[in-house]
Amino acid sequence: MENPVISIELGVTLIGSFSVIWVFLGWYLGRENKTSEDFQLAGRKVGFSLATATAMATWVTTNTTLVAPELAYQMGIWGMIGYSMGAIGLILFAPLAKRIREIMPSGTTSGDFFRLRFGIRAWRLFLLLSLVYSLSWLVSLGMAGGILVQSLTGIPYEIGLTVILVICIAYTFLGGLKAVIGTDFIQTVLILIGITVLGTIAWREVSSVEMHLKLSQDRPELLNVFFPAALIFLFNNILFGIGEIFHSNVWWSRAFAFRKGVGFRAFLWSGILWIPVPIAAGFLAFMAPVRGIPVPFPDMVGPLVAGEILGELGGVLVFVLVFSALASSLDSLLAASSDLIAQDIYKGHINSEASDAQMQKAGKISILLLGVFAWGFCLPRISDLASVLHFSGALVASMIWPIILGIYWDKANRDAIFYAMVFGSIGGLVSYFLLGFYTAAITGTAISMFVSVAGSYRKSEAFDWEKGVS
Numbered sequence: 001m002e003n004p005v006i007s008i009e010l011g012v013t014l015i016g017s018f019s020v021i022w023v024f025l026g027w028y029l030g031r032e033n034k035t036s037e038d039f040q041l042a043g044r045k046v047g048f049s050l051a052t053a054t055a056m057a058t059w060v061t062t063n064t065t066l067v068a069p070e071l072a073y074q075m076g077i078w079g080m081i082g083y084s085m086g087a088i089g090l091i092l093f094a095p096l097a098k099r100i101r102e103i104m105p106s107g108t109t110s111g112d113f114f115r116l117r118f119g120i121r122a123w124r125l126f127l128l129l130s131l132v133y134s135l136s137w138l139v140s141l142g143m144a145g146g147i148l149v150q151s152l153t154g155i156p157y158e159i160g161l162t163v164i165l166v167i168c169i170a171y172t173f174l175g176g177l178k179a180v181i182g183t184d185f186i187q188t189v190l191i192l193i194g195i196t197v198l199g200t201i202a203w204r205e206v207s208s209v210e211m212h213l214k215l216s217q218d219r220p221e222l223l224n225v226f227f228p229a230a231l232i233f234l235f236n237n238i239l240f241g242i243g244e245i246f247h248s249n250v251w252w253s254r255a256f257a258f259r260k261g262v263g264f265r266a267f268l269w270s271g272i273l274w275i276p277v278p279i280a281a282g283f284l285a286f287m288a289p290v291r292g293i294p295v296p297f298p299d300m301v302g303p304l305v306a307g308e309i310l311g312e313l314g315g316v317l318v319f320v321l322v323f324s325a326l327a328s329s330l331d332s333l334l335a336a337s338s339d340l341i342a343q344d345i346y347k348g349h350i351n352s353e354a355s356d357a358q359m360q361k362a363g364k365i366s367i368l369l370l371g372v373f374a375w376g377f378c379l380p381r382i383s384d385l386a387s388v389l390h391f392s393g394a395l396v397a398s399m400i401w402p403i404i405l406g407i408y409w410d411k412a413n414r415d416a417i418f419y420a421m422v423f424g425s426i427g428g429l430v431s432y433f434l435l436g437f438y439t440a441a442i443t444g445t446a447i448s449m450f451v452s453v454a455g456s457y458r459k460s461e462a463f464d465w466e467k468g469v470s
Contacts, residue, residue: 004154005315011153014319015160019167022327025186026171026179036359039176040108040339041257046181051258051266052273054184057328058250059090059270060191060277072282073301080282086241090271093245097255097263099407103465110252111344117406117463118414125421127344129399130247133392134337135377137244138370141330142378148322152315161378164323168330169371173364177257180331187324194321195280236393240441243396246403250336338366393437394428397444401452409456410463416455424448 006014033039046054071079104112110130115123142165149160171179245251255263284305342362347354354362398421405412428444 004152006153006312006319008153008155010312010316011149011155011319014316014323015149015163015167018323018327019163022167022171022183023174025183026174028175029179029182030175033176033178033360036342036356036363037108038178039360039363040335040343041253042177042181044257044259046254046258046262048259048262048266050181050185051254051262052270053188054181054328054332055090055251055254055266055270056274057184057188057191057325058332059086059245059274060188060325060328068278068282069285069301069305073285080279080285082237083278083282084275085238086244086278087271087275088238089241089243089245090267090274092242093251093255094264094267094271096246096403096407097251097258097267100252100255101258101260101263103407104256107252107256109339109343110247110249111340111348113252113403113406115344115348116465117412118402118417122402122414122418122421123344123348125418126247126399127340129395129421129425130249130340131337133244133248133396134333134340135370135373136392138330138333138337138374139377141326141333142374144322145326145330146378148319148326152319158379162375164326165330165371165375165378168327169334169367172331172334173367176363177253177335180335181257183331184328187328190320190324191277191328194317194324195277198280198284198317198321236438236441239397239400239445240393243393243398243400243441243445247396247399248336249340250332253336253339334367334370337370338363341366341370391432391437391440393441394432394444395425397428397441398422398424398448400445401449405452405456411456411460412452412463413456413459413461416452416459419455420448420452423451 004011030039037043068080068083071083073079100107100113104116107113111123111127114126118126142161145164146157146161149155149164150157153160171183175182251267254266258266285301287305342359346362346366347359351358402412402417402420406417424444424447427447428440431443432440
């Protein structure tokens with residue numbers, strides 16, 4: 001950038017400080033890990049405060065703090081409000097988390113559920129869909145890190161991307177889920193402080209009357225409550241958020257890691273506390289047309305507006321806020337995805353007799369491989385953040401009904417569930433390419449629901465969690 005908000009020197013200082021602090025915390029929090037269960041599930045002893053903080057911080061991703069302004073800039077008020085409805089997924093997962101601990105007290109991953117409930121074929125399909133989603137999310141997070149550093153400091157995208165990925169990989173590698181949850185608590189505090197301060201200062205800079213008049217004249221579609229694409233996006237994002245959370249091992253691993261009786265309350269409160277965050281972040285986008293701020297890429301609108309209005313202070317606030325959101329999600333995704341690879345692929349398909357030490361080693365190697373993969377795919381900056389993220393919407397939405405039925409309905413048919421995920425994913429992807437990214441999750445959910453419910457009614461099965469299929 002020609003006129004970065006933060007000097008390169010200050011940017012390097014901030015990145016260096018975060019590097020030292022987070023890597024030290026990763027080592028410190030994980031120093032007492034003895035078993036693979038300690039590394040993967042924090043010993044299954046996480047209490048309410050840490051549980052709520054880690055769930056909220058993980059869901060306050062860079063996609064929240066960067067994509068919410070991007071969507072508000074493109075779709076208006078329904079863009080940021082629709083994004084805030086992602087909280088519904090966290091809230092609805094609260095009773096699922098309680099039920100998961102009841103039916104699988106010794107479970108380790110979401111893959112365990114599919115293997116036990118629907119058999120090998122559905123389990124393998126689930127692993128494929130889940131890993132594609134995880135890698136898509138990982139790439140979007142890596143891109144966000146590079147965009148953040150470039151837009152605020154002028155440091156090249158490739159360098160910022162590399163440094164931030166290395167930091168998150170390092171402390172997750174050292175401490176596992178204990179390090180992830182411990183740093184999430186600190187990151188939650190930083191995120192809430194940053195959003196509150198930034199939103200308050202920005203609101204005082206531009207009055208609501210001035211903003212409304214300017215938008216009405218120059219960008220009236222942003223204020224249109226009947227903007228068709230935005231209304232479709234609202235419902236699509238609700239389903240996308242539910243699908244993301246219901247299937248992802250990021251959340252299942254927390255359900256297994258939280259102390260018994262904590263999961264329901266932690267997910268409920270984290271969802272409630274999360275709702276205002278994307279609204280506050282999305283509000284920044286409305287200031288771009290009001291102040292005539294040039295926006296070369298829609299996903300850069302948040303940092304650019306903050307820097308333009310608040311100067312270097314705004315740049316520092318956005319850096320701390322978005323870096324905390326980035327790290328809290330990237331570390332969780334690395335840890336949860338490595339668990340799937342170690343538990344369901346390595347032990348499930350390669351070495352069924354793997355020792356505890358081998359499982360810890362497999363988990364750490366998986367973290368490194370995931371980081372290298374993300375770095376390689378992020379370098380070209382293949383698309384904008386929203387497109388990368390929502391590509392996986394069809395896949396995650398196709399798993400909503402299989403999970404609900406598998407947990408609560410003992411007559412769900414495993415063949416119907418398998419084909420529900422197949423046809424739901426295909427239909428959603430077709431919709432994504434032919435109609436738009438904001439339709440993929442709606443289509444995938446509808447097809448999956450019909451196939452799984454109709455197929456199970458046509459040929460029901462009797463399942464018992466202690467005995468399996470009868």
